[in-house]
Amino acid sequence: MELIFEKSVPGRRGLTIAQAEVPTSINLKAGLLRDKPAELPELSELDVVRHFTALSRLNFGVDTHFYPLGSCTMKYNPKVTERIAGYPGFAHLHPLLPQLRMGGSLTQGALQVLHEMDLLLREICGMAAFTLQPMAGAHGELTGIMMMAAYHRDRGNQKTTVLVPDSAHGTNPASAAIAGYAVKAVPSDADGLMDLKKLAKALNDKVAGVMLTCPNTLGLFNPHVREICDMIHRVDGLAYYDGANLNAIVGKARPGDLGFDIVHVNLHKTFATPHGGGGPGAGPVGVVDKLVEYLPVSVVVKREDGTYALEYHRPKSIGYVAPFYGNFGVILRAYIYIRMLGATGLERVAENAVLNANYMQTRLRDHYEVPHPQVCKHECVISASRQAKRGVHALDIAKAIIDAGFHPPTMYFPTIVKEALMIEPTETESKETLDAFTDAMIDIARRAETDPDSVTSCPKTTPIGRLDETKAARDMDIACLP
């Protein structure tokens, strides 16, 4: 489709913004002004509406298609949360208001939402307190590792290294490294879980902590997770829970009870806020008692008179990780979701997410390699290794599933499984959808045997075919400039 810049007609106007009312009295020194206006497109409102409506129709989203992207928890996003986030009392609230003297009384509704969200997450995760400031999961990881560093600095510990399993999300090692730590990967055992013997070998006084996803990226719950946390604690290390896969155990088990010290939760995954084509998300971080003093400022507190206030004076705080109180609009949507589901609803979420994933694994196991065929949690990882022998790879299967009308699973992750396809159905999908998807996957497996070319030539139903990624990296055409 043509770029918006190519649709521009010189002199055409969109909308009129405001009335002048006051004289153009400003007389800025010419040297401080730009020589010519920014080359933005010149379009009518209808041109713009048509352009973006047409673009939107080139996308698959949860609202239009089954989207079993593993580790991303692409569940349905209830519409009511959008409606409420648009209430002017929330949408038009300036974040600096509560920082004015007596300004706290101006934003009591918003502060109450934040405070209650903190309490809800404490109960769901079994932690002593949360900060809601991190603006994404990876941002939560960084915040958590910064608190880990503050804890060790405070105790005079000389820690240098953070451990991650070899199946970890890439954000884990990246976050630890950016916070100033060396990163060491601990191999998985034959069952796909962290190898306890190898963990014991990697542990020493230099280890600041371990970052774990539980269930892990293979969708497997590690029954020895408490033991792992205990081992870390014995060297005065901290156990970090990456909440990317919390949907599997929400309402069933709590990271705090499993022995973790720091937890981040992806509100856009477990608590159903929209993924937005790559954000905004939110990654609140919870900690146990001994780490509460390191939480970022500000902290929302409830005073004895029942009003809410922001607390800034926390001498041991790691400081500010966000400009204000986090992605409030996202936090608000997740808060609404939790209030609507309640305890029983959340438990049903985990039960149905796990049932759906196991049902898919069962339906697919005769047709695809399942490297870890035990009961999985919210996602299952299958391998196209059998099909690869016929020249049909995970990538080809992903493209063929597009032609069947579905968004593909996550491909080639976790990297410890060859030809991995990671499927996460979520609880909001129906049996009919799961049957249709698995039928299509079974048909692709059959065609891989009988007519591999019919798979490797996919997709055929999309406006464009497979794109030349090498050319993209080489040409670096990343902006259309005037």
Next chain:
Amino acid sequence: MPYIANTDAQRRAMLEAIGLSAEDLFADVPPALRCGPLNLPEPLSEQQVRGRLAELAAKNHVELTLFLGGGFYDHFIPAAVYALTSRGEFYTAYTPYQPEVSQGTLQAIYEYQSMICRLTEMEAANASLYDGGTALYEAMMMALRRTRRHKILIDDSVNPIYRVMIQSYTRNLNIQLVETANADGLANRRALFDELDDDTAAILVQNPNFFGCIDDYTDLAEAAHDKGALLICSVYPISLGILKTPGAMGADIVTGEGQSLGLPMSFGGPYLGFLATRKEHVRQMPGRIVGRTVDAEGRPGFVLTLQAREQHIRRDRATSNICSNEALCALTALVYLSLLGKEGLREVAQLCADKASYAYQKLTDIPGVRPRFHAKWVFNEMVLDLPRDAGDVIGRLIEKGFAAGFPLSRYYKGMDQSILIAVTEKRTKQEIDMLAAALEDVL
């Protein structure tokens, strides 16, 4: 109401197919690790939750007339912005890993990157960062990697919120962070040149700065380049409708807060960090980047590119840990800028400046109210000295229906009587006149 489609009968059929009971599916979670029923409030219906949240929303005083800015502004948002960005095809999609079914998001991000480049007169932009503060931090990290140096100079008229964020992020790193005190509201050249040395990775400045003052940093860019350092400039994107661009000043990396481009203030987020640079630094950029290419039949299309920089490939050696960014907010900024267009953006920026200029005249006519700085050139924000404690005056004006500004003493010593006042195109002449009258009344 857990938004679950399957009926009990369907669940039974599925369990039968698996050959396990519902309990078996959680057999791997040892009983000792299970939690009992969570202690959460009773579930609410949609009608109940809307009623309850409407009550909470009503406790937020959005009826105040806003002259409060500080880097976060009350601009007008056309209705078409939300009508387009709220389409489920955009907001319920995720990171466009599968380009064939994500061309809508990918082309939009490519257009957003182009729009940011055109606005700032830079050559490359990424697909977005969390906010203006983390964008400035990421730019600083880029400069440290690029130059392999350890020292950062930052002017204290850069937004103090960003400065405290950078202090937090760098506490565990081997970095020398030097803040220089402004000189009469502008970046202090003498202090900066004194500190600029062979270990300096970058100078960080902002335009217009936190006080609303406009500067031209061409001299700083030249001085930085002479020493092999970079100039990083944080900007207020609306101001670029009329102001000299950081690209024209010779800046190497440009960042900013994109909230003013069609995003509601929403009590602090979600917002939009943008980051643009010159092509030579692209491989040090954090975050997603979309590139244009072709398919086997030569049809143009868009993909995520240069991914070897990123955490999912490079892990602990990635340029950043960022994964989910603020894609929908980037789309919002793109739609907003498309609706305004070339002339519209210029007009909005000019209106902001004109109305601020009018407010400056009206307010400084009040006996005892004086401009804090001699700097003649402000965009839409100004620092005024009041004859009394600014925090008190702001409190009194809240009672009269105005969020009149921000007390600078919160971040700057010796500015107890200084107020930072912002005027956007949304403020009417009548509102400005009423603010002036109210201020005169309380003084």
